[in-house]
Amino acid sequence: MEDIDKTxxxxxxxxxxxxxxxxxxFSTWFSQTHLAALNKLGDRYSADxxxxxxxxxxxxxxxxxxxxxxxxxxxxxxxxxxxxxxxxKTASExxxxxxxxxxxxxxxxxxxxxxxxxxxxxxxxPSYTFNNFAVSSxxxxxxxxxxxxxxxxxxxxxxxxxWGGVGIGKTxxxxxxxxxxxxxxxxxxxxxxxxxxxxxxxxxxIRNKTTxxxxxxxxxxxxxxxxxxxxxxxxxxxxxxxxxxxNALVSSGSQIILTSDQPPSEIQKLEERLRSRFEAGLIxxxxxxxxxxxxxxxxxxxxxxGVDLPDNLIHLIAGNIDTPxxxxxxxxxxxxxxxLKKSVLNESLIENLxxxxxxxxxxxxxxxxxxxxxxxxxxxxxxxKQLLGESRVKQFAQPRQLLMYLLRxxxxxxxxxxxxxxxxRDHTTVMHAVDKITQMASNNVQIREDxxxxxxxx
Ligand code: ADP
Ligand code: MG
Numbered sequence: 001m002e003d004i005d006k007t008x009x010x011x012x013x014x015x016x017x018x019x020x021x022x023x024x025x026f027s028t029w030f031s032q033t034h035l036a037a038l039n040k041l042g043d044r045y046s047a048d049x050x051x052x053x054x055x056x057x058x059x060x061x062x063x064x065x066x067x068x069x070x071x072x073x074x075x076x077x078x079x080x081x082x083x084x085x086x087x088x089k090t091a092s093e094x095x096x097x098x099x100x101x102x103x104x105x106x107x108x109x110x111x112x113x114x115x116x117x118x119x120x121x122x123x124x125x126p127s128y129t130f131n132n133f134a135v136s137s138x139x140x141x142x143x144x145x146x147x148x149x150x151x152x153x154x155x156x157x158x159x160x161x162x163w164g165g166v167g168i169g170k171t172x173x174x175x176x177x178x179x180x181x182x183x184x185x186x187x188x189x190x191x192x193x194x195x196x197x198x199x200x201x202x203x204x205x206i207r208n209k210t211t212x213x214x215x216x217x218x219x220x221x222x223x224x225x226x227x228x229x230x231x232x233x234x235x236x237x238x239x240x241x242x243x244x245x246x247n248a249l250v251s252s253g254s255q256i257i258l259t260s261d262q263p264p265s266e267i268q269k270l271e272e273r274l275r276s277r278f279e280a281g282l283i284x285x286x287x288x289x290x291x292x293x294x295x296x297x298x299x300x301x302x303x304x305x306g307v308d309l310p311d312n313l314i315h316l317i318a319g320n321i322d323t324p325x326x327x328x329x330x331x332x333x334x335x336x337x338x339x340l341k342k343s344v345l346n347e348s349l350i351e352n353l354x355x356x357x358x359x360x361x362x363x364x365x366x367x368x369x370x371x372x373x374x375x376x377x378x379x380x381x382x383x384x385k386q387l388l389g390e391s392r393v394k395q396f397a398q399p400r401q402l403l404m405y406l407l408r409x410x411x412x413x414x415x416x417x418x419x420x421x422x423x424x425r426d427h428t429t430v431m432h433a434v435d436k437i438t439q440m441a442s443n444n445v446q447i448r449e450d451x452x453x454x455x456x457x458x
Contacts, residue, residue, distance in 0.1 A: 004076075010035040013071045020067060028135075029059055036087045045080040047072055050087035054311060055134050055296030057084045061415075062292070062431050086311075118182045122190040128175035132300055136293035137439055139169060142284040146173050149255060150180040153223055157282030159246075159256035163263050164286035167325025170259040173286070174225050177257055181223050190223040195231030199238045206237065214241075219248045222255065229258040234269035243274060256281075290438035291409045294318035294327065301331050307338075313350055315412035320354045330354065367458050369407055369421050375457040376403045379450070388423035401433035402450060408434050 010033070018026050036050035049068065051057035060068070061084045072080040119126060130150075135143045142164075148156045160177075162170050174192075181188040193201070205214035218224065224245075232238045249256055260267060263285065264278040289297065295318040302309045309317075321327050333353050337343040367375075377387055380399045387400055400422060407418045408430065415427035415434075422430070440447045 004038060006035040006038055009038070009072075009075060012075055013068065016071045016074075017064075017067060021064075029056055029064065032056065032089075033060070034087075034089045036085060043078055045072070045076050045078060047080050047082055048087075049082060049084045050089065051084055052086070052088065053296070054086055054299050054314060055292070057086050058292045058295065059136075060084055062435065065428065065431075114186045115182065118186045118188070118190075119179065122178055122182060123192045124175050124178045124182070124190070125171075127304060128172040129179045130176040132304070133169065133172055133176055134293055134296035134300060136290055136296070137435070138287040138289050138293060139173070142169075142173060142286045145282055145284045146177050146257075149257065150177050153177075153181060153255035154253040158250055159258050159278060159281040161258050161260070161264060161278050161281055161283045162286065163260045163283065165288065165323070166261065167323040168286050168288060169324055170286060171227050174227060174257050174259050177255075178223060178225055188223065189221045190225070191218075191221050192225040192227065194227045195229045198226055198242065199232055199235060202238050202241050211241075215245075218245050219252075221249065223257070224249055224254065225257045227259050228261070230260045230262060230267050230270075233267050239271045239274060243271070243277075246274075246277060288322060289324060290441075291318055291434075292438075294321065294324070297324045297327055298331070301328055305331060305335055307331075307335065307345075309345075312412065313345070313347065316347060316350050317354075319409055319412065367410070369411060369413070371458060372406050372410065372454075373403060373421075375454050376406070379454045379457050390423075401437050402447070402454070404430050404433040405437035406451070406454065409438075 013035075014026075014030055014033075017030055021030075032052040033056070034050045035047060037046075037048035039046045049060065051060055065082060069080060069082050072082070116126075130147070133143065142162050145157060145160055146162075149160050162174060164170055178190045178192055181190050201214055201217075202211075205211040232242055246256060258278065263283055264270065264275045267275070295314050298309065298314045298317045302314075317327060317330060321330055330350075330353060334345070334350060337349060337353065338345055343349050373384075373387070376382075376399055377384060380387075380395075382396065382399060386396045387403065389396070391397070404418050404422050404425075407413050407421060408415065413421075415430045418430045419425040419427050437447065441451065
């Protein structure tokens with residue numbers, strides 16, 4: 001086993017992974033990976049998995065570590081350690097795939113214009129595609145539902161109702177479904193509008209006695225996307241017309257996708273018959289994004305604007321800004337500082353902008369790992385041994401997990417380093433802890449209070 005062909009080995013590993021995950025998952029996370037290095041250390045191997053982006057790296061690391069490792073162990077017939085790094089494929093590795101990619105590009109060119117026309121006719125925002133949408137635990141359900149609807153419009157869940165707070169990706173995800181339909185068939189009848197647009201259209205129809213053309217416009221659609229549907233609540237004639245539009249579309253097998261800032265049950269003055277229609281479909285919510293997802297969004301958005309931010313700056317932004325929309329706002333400010341004022345892109349520029357903006361949630365604490373450890377001890381009145389020891393009793397285990405979470409999200413320390421600091425634990429334990437606290441922090445008031453309290457101690 002001296003001369004192992006890395007490319008071939010990785011192809012084999014990918015083939016076996018394909019059997020274990022859906023094709024969407026495979027193409028999202030695995031198709032752009034490669035084996036950057038494979039080293040033998042004694043009777044073990046160590047593999048470096050090259051990932052195209054930071055987000056792919058953290059997803060593969062947190063969710064697919066075991067799957068990849070098992071497969072490598074099997075092919076190498078011995079234990080293989082894994083590390084993940086952000087590395088583009090080298091020219092020779094890209095060449096292998098280029099043949100299959102080339103014809104796609106040709107086709108793209110030919111269809112490009114037709115596609116663009118359809119996208120603007122449907123009123124879809126061009127960049128809001130599935131490709132540009134990052135997925136993590138906070139939006140995984142909504143994403144999976146949107147994917148299912150894309151695969152089988154009108155057949156999977158009807159309507160699909162996506163709700164959640166401001167600026168967390170509802171419009172983007174809904175729009176992605178429209179894009180996917182048009183990508184498959186440029187002539188698909190897709191239309192995006194807001195609850196307000198819909199209302200205006202109807203009011204105008206009634207005023208100008210053109211309700212028939214209103215009906216012709218909406219009822220022939222295959223996919224209707226209405227963003228912020230809560231807007232129609234309390235408006236009787238609009239709800240009435242929407243009810244009939246809804247029924248006509250659903251009975252002809254068309255797909256309806258709605259978003260709102262609240263679930264149907266909470267929308268005030270929404271007609272009962274509409275509420276029950278909405279509840280007959282699938283209702284999914286998007287929770288505030290966790291740290292990893294915010295990192296991914298920073299990365300996607302900055303790349304779209306032609307800036308390649310280094311990891312430390314990505315972490316700095318993601319650690320301080322809570323919603324995707326605010327991330328976008330901050331990036332725009334950063335860019336204008338660089339382009340107009342010729343400022344240098346570095347930590348202090350970003351810290352300044354975060355400090356000035358109204359969008360700071362909790363400016364990242366300036367502290368050493370030791371400070372954080374002491375603060376956690378103080379806050380929970382625990383001794384060092386209790387905090388770092390082995391006891392799994394909740395009163396010790398949870399503060400310990402919170403400590404790992406803070407070290408990772410506030411200081412951006414690598415998982416391994418956090419593990420080392422917190423009683424010599426391995427990186428999977430740390431990942432689990434960070435994941436768990438992140439999830440709890442999105443819906444558990446006590447945990448949020450604790451995090452705030454600890455920061456105050458600092
Ligand atoms: P909402 O409709 O929930 O208020 P938007 O869909 O308008 O939020 O999202 C706000 C911004 O954040 C948009 O620029 C969007 O592209 C971006 N965004 C939100 N979620 C994601 C995500 N998961 N991946 C990439 N970008 C996202
Ligand atoms: Mg929106």
